[in-house]
Amino acid sequence: MPTTAIDSIKLNRHAKEPLYAQLYATLRSQIINGQLAPNRRLPAVRVLAKTLSINPGTVVSAYRELEKNGYIISRRGSGSFVQEGMANSLPDQSAIPRLPRLDAENAQGLDQSVIDFASYSLNPDRFSTTAFKQAVNHILDRDGGHAFLIEDEMGYYPLRESIAAELAQRWIQTAPQNIQITSGSQQAIDICARALIRQGDCVMVQNPTYPGAVDAFKACGAKVVGLNFDHGTMIDELEKTLCIIQPKILYLMPNLQNPTTYSLSRREKARILGLAHYYNFWIIEDDYGSGLAYDSNTLHAMKENDPDDRIIYVRSLSQIFASGMRLGYLVSPTRLIESFAGVKRIADISTSGLSQRIFDYYLRNRLWRKHLESLKLAYHHQYQLADRLLSKSFGDQLSWQKSDGAVWFWLKLNLPMSAAEFCTAARRVGVLVENGDRYYIHAAPHDHLRLSLAPVKESDISTGIKRLAEILPQ
Numbered sequence: 001m002p003t004t005a006i007d008s009i010k011l012n013r014h015a016k017e018p019l020y021a022q023l024y025a026t027l028r029s030q031i032i033n034g035q036l037a038p039n040r041r042l043p044a045v046r047v048l049a050k051t052l053s054i055n056p057g058t059v060v061s062a063y064r065e066l067e068k069n070g071y072i073i074s075r076r077g078s079g080s081f082v083q084e085g086m087a088n089s090l091p092d093q094s095a096i097p098r099l100p101r102l103d104a105e106n107a108q109g110l111d112q113s114v115i116d117f118a119s120y121s122l123n124p125d126r127f128s129t130t131a132f133k134q135a136v137n138h139i140l141d142r143d144g145g146h147a148f149l150i151e152d153e154m155g156y157y158p159l160r161e162s163i164a165a166e167l168a169q170r171w172i173q174t175a176p177q178n179i180q181i182t183s184g185s186q187q188a189i190d191i192c193a194r195a196l197i198r199q200g201d202c203v204m205v206q207n208p209t210y211p212g213a214v215d216a217f218k219a220c221g222a223k224v225v226g227l228n229f230d231h232g233t234m235i236d237e238l239e240k241t242l243c244i245i246q247p248k249i250l251y252l253m254p255n256l257q258n259p260t261t262y263s264l265s266r267r268e269k270a271r272i273l274g275l276a277h278y279y280n281f282w283i284i285e286d287d288y289g290s291g292l293a294y295d296s297n298t299l300h301a302m303k304e305n306d307p308d309d310r311i312i313y314v315r316s317l318s319q320i321f322a323s324g325m326r327l328g329y330l331v332s333p334t335r336l337i338e339s340f341a342g343v344k345r346i347a348d349i350s351t352s353g354l355s356q357r358i359f360d361y362y363l364r365n366r367l368w369r370k371h372l373e374s375l376k377l378a379y380h381h382q383y384q385l386a387d388r389l390l391s392k393s394f395g396d397q398l399s400w401q402k403s404d405g406a407v408w409f410w411l412k413l414n415l416p417m418s419a420a421e422f423c424t425a426a427r428r429v430g431v432l433v434e435n436g437d438r439y440y441i442h443a444a445p446h447d448h449l450r451l452s453l454a455p456v457k458e459s460d461i462s463t464g465i466k467r468l469a470e471i472l473p474q
Contacts, residue, residue: 155181226441232262256289293405
């Protein structure tokens with residue numbers, strides 16, 4: 001990246017727009033106007049963070065947005081590179097994170113003819129603005145300007161009470177003082193990483209896994225070790241690896257793991273907890289997928305049974321509510337409460353007080369349960385429809401694990417083309433599908449795709465899958 005390009009990056013720490021969004025917008029502009037040429041290698045995360053005097057996690061978030069929107073491509077072990085063909089290729093109104101004052105006509109940004117099977121965000125049409133207005137109006141009438149005050153770094157206490165009560169219904173016993181409200185689950189993971197990891201510490205993860213967590217661990221200097229999870233089990237490999245390496249943390253999604261959709265059995269969960277006790281490591285349990293499970297009673301959290309108080313339970317709320325609100329939480333072991341609160345204070349002082357009050361209102365007035373039930377019914381129907389259409393259109397050219405409650409498919413290509421080639425061909429016919437390579441810590445097989453139903457209208461599923469079938473080799 002030319003020195004002039006680095007020097008031209010100016011971030012305003014007093015602006016309402018987050019630093020990562022400012023950095024994203026600047027780099028995106030430099031890519032579009034040609035300042036950053038195709039195939040140009042971007043600075044390493046730590047280098048750019050040091051240059052701009054910002055947290056490495058901020059650079060990671062900006063790079064992730066750039067990659068998600070197709071401006072850069074990350075190559076493990078090599079870095080991040082500007083994608084070819086991006087200069088002056090998109091209209092000015094294309095999506096920019098949290099860009100204020102966007103006209104309703106251009107609000108969605110993405111070409112409406114493009115069917116997006118790649119995004120994590122829920123279809124906004126699933127969101128009840130009527131209930132949301134009810135909540136906001138009630139809070140403003142009740143709290144007035146106090147709704148906009150900066151909350152304690154641990155979070156709005158009534159919300160922490162409501163979450164503790166909600167968790168008790170799922171057999172997770174905790175107290176409000178152990179609940180840390182965060183600006184999304186990504187921040188919760190980042191808080192864990194920054195509080196616990198020292199340079200050279202080992203973090204074990206399922207492989208493949210959520211790349212945002214891996215980025216957070218690496219940004220703090222961890223050595224990340226992947227445990228093969230392609231077939232839905234990891235116990236044998238975990239036991240063998242523990243004989244060689246002592247981890248500080250085991251990060252895992254035991255229920256509806258992202259991206260594989262597999263869930264660990266209760267016996268496997270108990271065995272992992274026993275190993276954590278014997279080898280003395282922390283467990284970060286990321287409960288990403290169980291929120292929309294059709295029968296969530298069958299997906300028991302590991303945190304239900306945590307006699308040593310060594311499981312850090314992490315959950316996103318915005319991911320299944322309103323993704324732009326950035327709301328999540330972690331349940332902290334008592335020994336780590338002060339450490340986590342200190343990191344949160346440095347990161348952003350506090351999560352939006354209004355967002356916290358809104359979600360507390362949803363929990364106390366049973367609007368949250370109603371919202372979840374509506375989503376479960378809708379996505380269950382969409383999953384069954386997509387499952388039938390994929391089977392009919394692709395036969396044995398694609399294979400996948402059927403899952404109760406996932407809103408995405410982890411597809412294995414049984415075709416003479418790589419995942420990258422498939423995604424490129426899909427983009428040409430107006431469909432966005434995610435290359436599964438980015439979920440692998442190492443040795444990506446180049447034959448997996450993640451197809452998300454979350455952002456898609458039901459009416460677009462048939463059209464999208466039909467378009468994908470058109471790119472099959474004849």
